[in-house]
Amino acid sequence: MQNKKLIIGLTGGIGSGKTAASDYFETLGICVVDADVEARNVVEPGTETLEKIRQHFGSDVLNEDGSLNRPWLRDKVFQNPEERVWLESVTHPAIRQCIVDKLAASESPYSILVSPLLFESGQDKLTDRVLLIDVPETLQIERASRRDQNSEAQVKAILKAQLSREDRRSKADDIIINDQDLGYLQAECLKLHKYYLSLASS
Incomplete structure (x- = not known):
């Protein structure tokens, strides 16, 4: 019987950098399943x-x-x-x-499920560990407003509808604070990639 593959849940609030992280894991040859894509x-x-x-x-x-x-x-x-x-x-x-x-x-040796509402939807139950891409709220608002051309009020309304930053942090197994440049985010992802590979093979 084939062993069950390791599944990592990847989540984060609006403007946190989930997509930048999951895109990088894909370049490392990891299968990424995106809940938003499947919803469409x-x-x-x-x-x-x-x-x-x-x-x-x-x-x-x-x-x-x-x-x-x-x-x-x-x-x-x-x-x-x-x-x-x-x-x-x-x-x-x-x-x-x-x-x-x-x-x-x-x-791939392990897989990633990307979902902005990982905990809210109960999709975290499909995963073995959860990686949170975390950013300070001020930075979230700034990034999401710039990217989606949303007003600050719209972004704050979206944030309010999502799980609080504290709740996400308390539920996650691994956390990357994404408050620096893309190079930093990728370097942190690479460290976790090596760790997940070791977990997947053990």
Whole structure:
């Protein structure tokens, strides 16, 4: 029987540098599964999940090309918490299954699951260890505002909806403080990569 592969959860708040970290792990030959990418994949045209959403909300939930009308759906579930609960009951199991399948197919020594809502979604239960990319809140706001052209108020609203920095830090096994340049972040990732390789082979 094949041994279970080591799975590292990688998380962090908005503007923390999760993508820069996961991109670097990919250059080291590590399989990276991104929960956000899978969340988009499960509602692509032709998927069972999108068809369930259409049956529930009606054809207004689709754009003319048959793709999901995200702004329309966002407004709908924002105004009605019960609809959001229904939507999550359909999308979350589908996303989880995609993640599980991709992790199972991984051929690298260990795998990484990137998820901004790793703890909130319960996806941390799919992992053996959690790596947190952590930054001071002021830097988060500055980076996210610059990158996404969001106002400071928008970024603060997103931060408020996510787990607090203290909660994330208390739940993580490994923490990189990403308050320096890209070279520093990559050097810290490389140290952990060597450590994870040793864990994976033991």
